[in-house]
Amino acid sequence: MEQIRFGIIGCGRIANRHAEHISNNGKLVAVCDIVEEKADTLGGKYNAAVYYSIEELIENHKDDIDVLAICSPNGLHAQHSIQGLNGGYHVLCEKPMAINVHDCGEMIKTAEAMNKRLFAIKQNRFNPPVAEVKKLIDQGILGKIYSVQLSCFWNRNFDYYKNSWKGTKDLDGGTLYTQFSHFVDLLYWMIGDVKSAKGMSNNFAHQGVIEFEDTGVVALEFYNGAIGTINYTVNSYGQNMEGSLTIFAEKGTVKIGGQYLNEMEYQNIEGYKIENLPEGNSANNYGKYTGSMSNHDKVYENLIDVLKNGSSINTSSFEGLKTVEIIDKIYRSFE
Incomplete structure (x- = not known):
C-alpha cells in the first residue's frame, strides 16, 4: 500500500488536529461539513476537495480514499461511521465512539460485515x-x-x-x-x-x-x-x-x-x-x-502501522464499546 489517503467528516476544532497529522502521515483528499464555511476553510488549507454532505463525498471518492476520520458531533459518530464503513472505507472515529451501547454494537457489526477496520481514539493511553x-x-x-x-x-x-x-x-x-x-x-x-x-x-x-x-x-x-x-x-x-x-x-x-x-x-x-x-x-x-493531552500523532502512527504492516491495533472498537458501556452504567445509576 502506498501513501494512505484520508477524508474528514466534520471540520470543527478537532478536525484541524486530524488534518495536521494526516498531512504528516498520508494525504488528505477530501473534507466535509454541513457548515460550508468550516469545510471551505479546512479544505482550502490542505488543498482537499470540499463537500457539504457525507453522501456526496462518499459518492465521489469510491476509489481514492482509504480511511474516513469521523470528527462530527458525538451523537452523529455512529451514523457517519456506519456510512463510511458501508462506503468501503476504514474508519477512525473520534471519542466517544457513540453515545449509546446499541450504536457501538451496530458500528462493530458493520465493520465486520464490510471487513474494514474501525479505529477508536484513546489518546490518554x-x-x-x-x-x-x-x-x-x-x-x-x-x-x-x-x-x-x-x-x-x-x-x-x-x-x-x-x-x-x-x-x-x-x-x-x-x-x-x-x-x-x-x-x-x-x-x-x-x-x-x-x-x-x-x-x-x-x-x-x-x-x-x-x-x-x-x-x-x-x-x-x-x-x-x-x-x-x-x-x-x-x-x-x-x-x-x-x-x-x-x-x-x-x-x-x-x-x-x-x-x-x-x-x-x-x-x-x-x-x-x-x-x-x-x-x-x-x-x-x-x-x-x-482538553486532554494531544497524542493524536501516536494514534495515526498506529493506524498507518496497522494498515500497512498488519500490526496490532492500539485502540480497538471493542474497547471503545466498553468505555460507552461503563458510562451507560453510570448514567443509568443517576436516574
Missing part, C-alpha cells in the same frame, strides 16, 4: 506516566489492585457551550462522554471491566445552558474485585485544575496527576522506582479552553 503504570500492572509489579480514585476537575464555562451542539442530550450526550470518556477508558484499560456503578449528579452552574449534569460522584465495583470512585466536575473555577488517577495496590501506591494525567505525582512501590519518563505532548489547546 499514550501519556508517558499512564503507559508506564499500565506496564507495571501488566508485569505484576504492583500486585493485586485494591482500589482506585479518578478525579476530573475541569472548567467549561458558558462560552464553551454557547451556540454549539455541546451541552445537548442528542449530540453531546453528557459530561462523561465529551469531557471525560478518555479517563473512563483508562479505568477499563488499567483496572478492568466495571461490574456495577452507583452515583449522584447535579447541574449546579449551567442551568439553561446544558441538558445534563455538570458534576457527578460515582462508586464503582470492578469484576476483579477492586473498588473505586470517580469525582468529576466542569465547575473548577476559572480554569482546569486536575485530571488524576490514584491506584492503591498490594505492592505499591501511585498517583498520576497534573491537569491531564500527564505527571507522576506520587509513587511508593516495593523494590521499584519509576524514573526518566519522557516528556509528554502538551494539552490540546482550543483557545479559550484546553
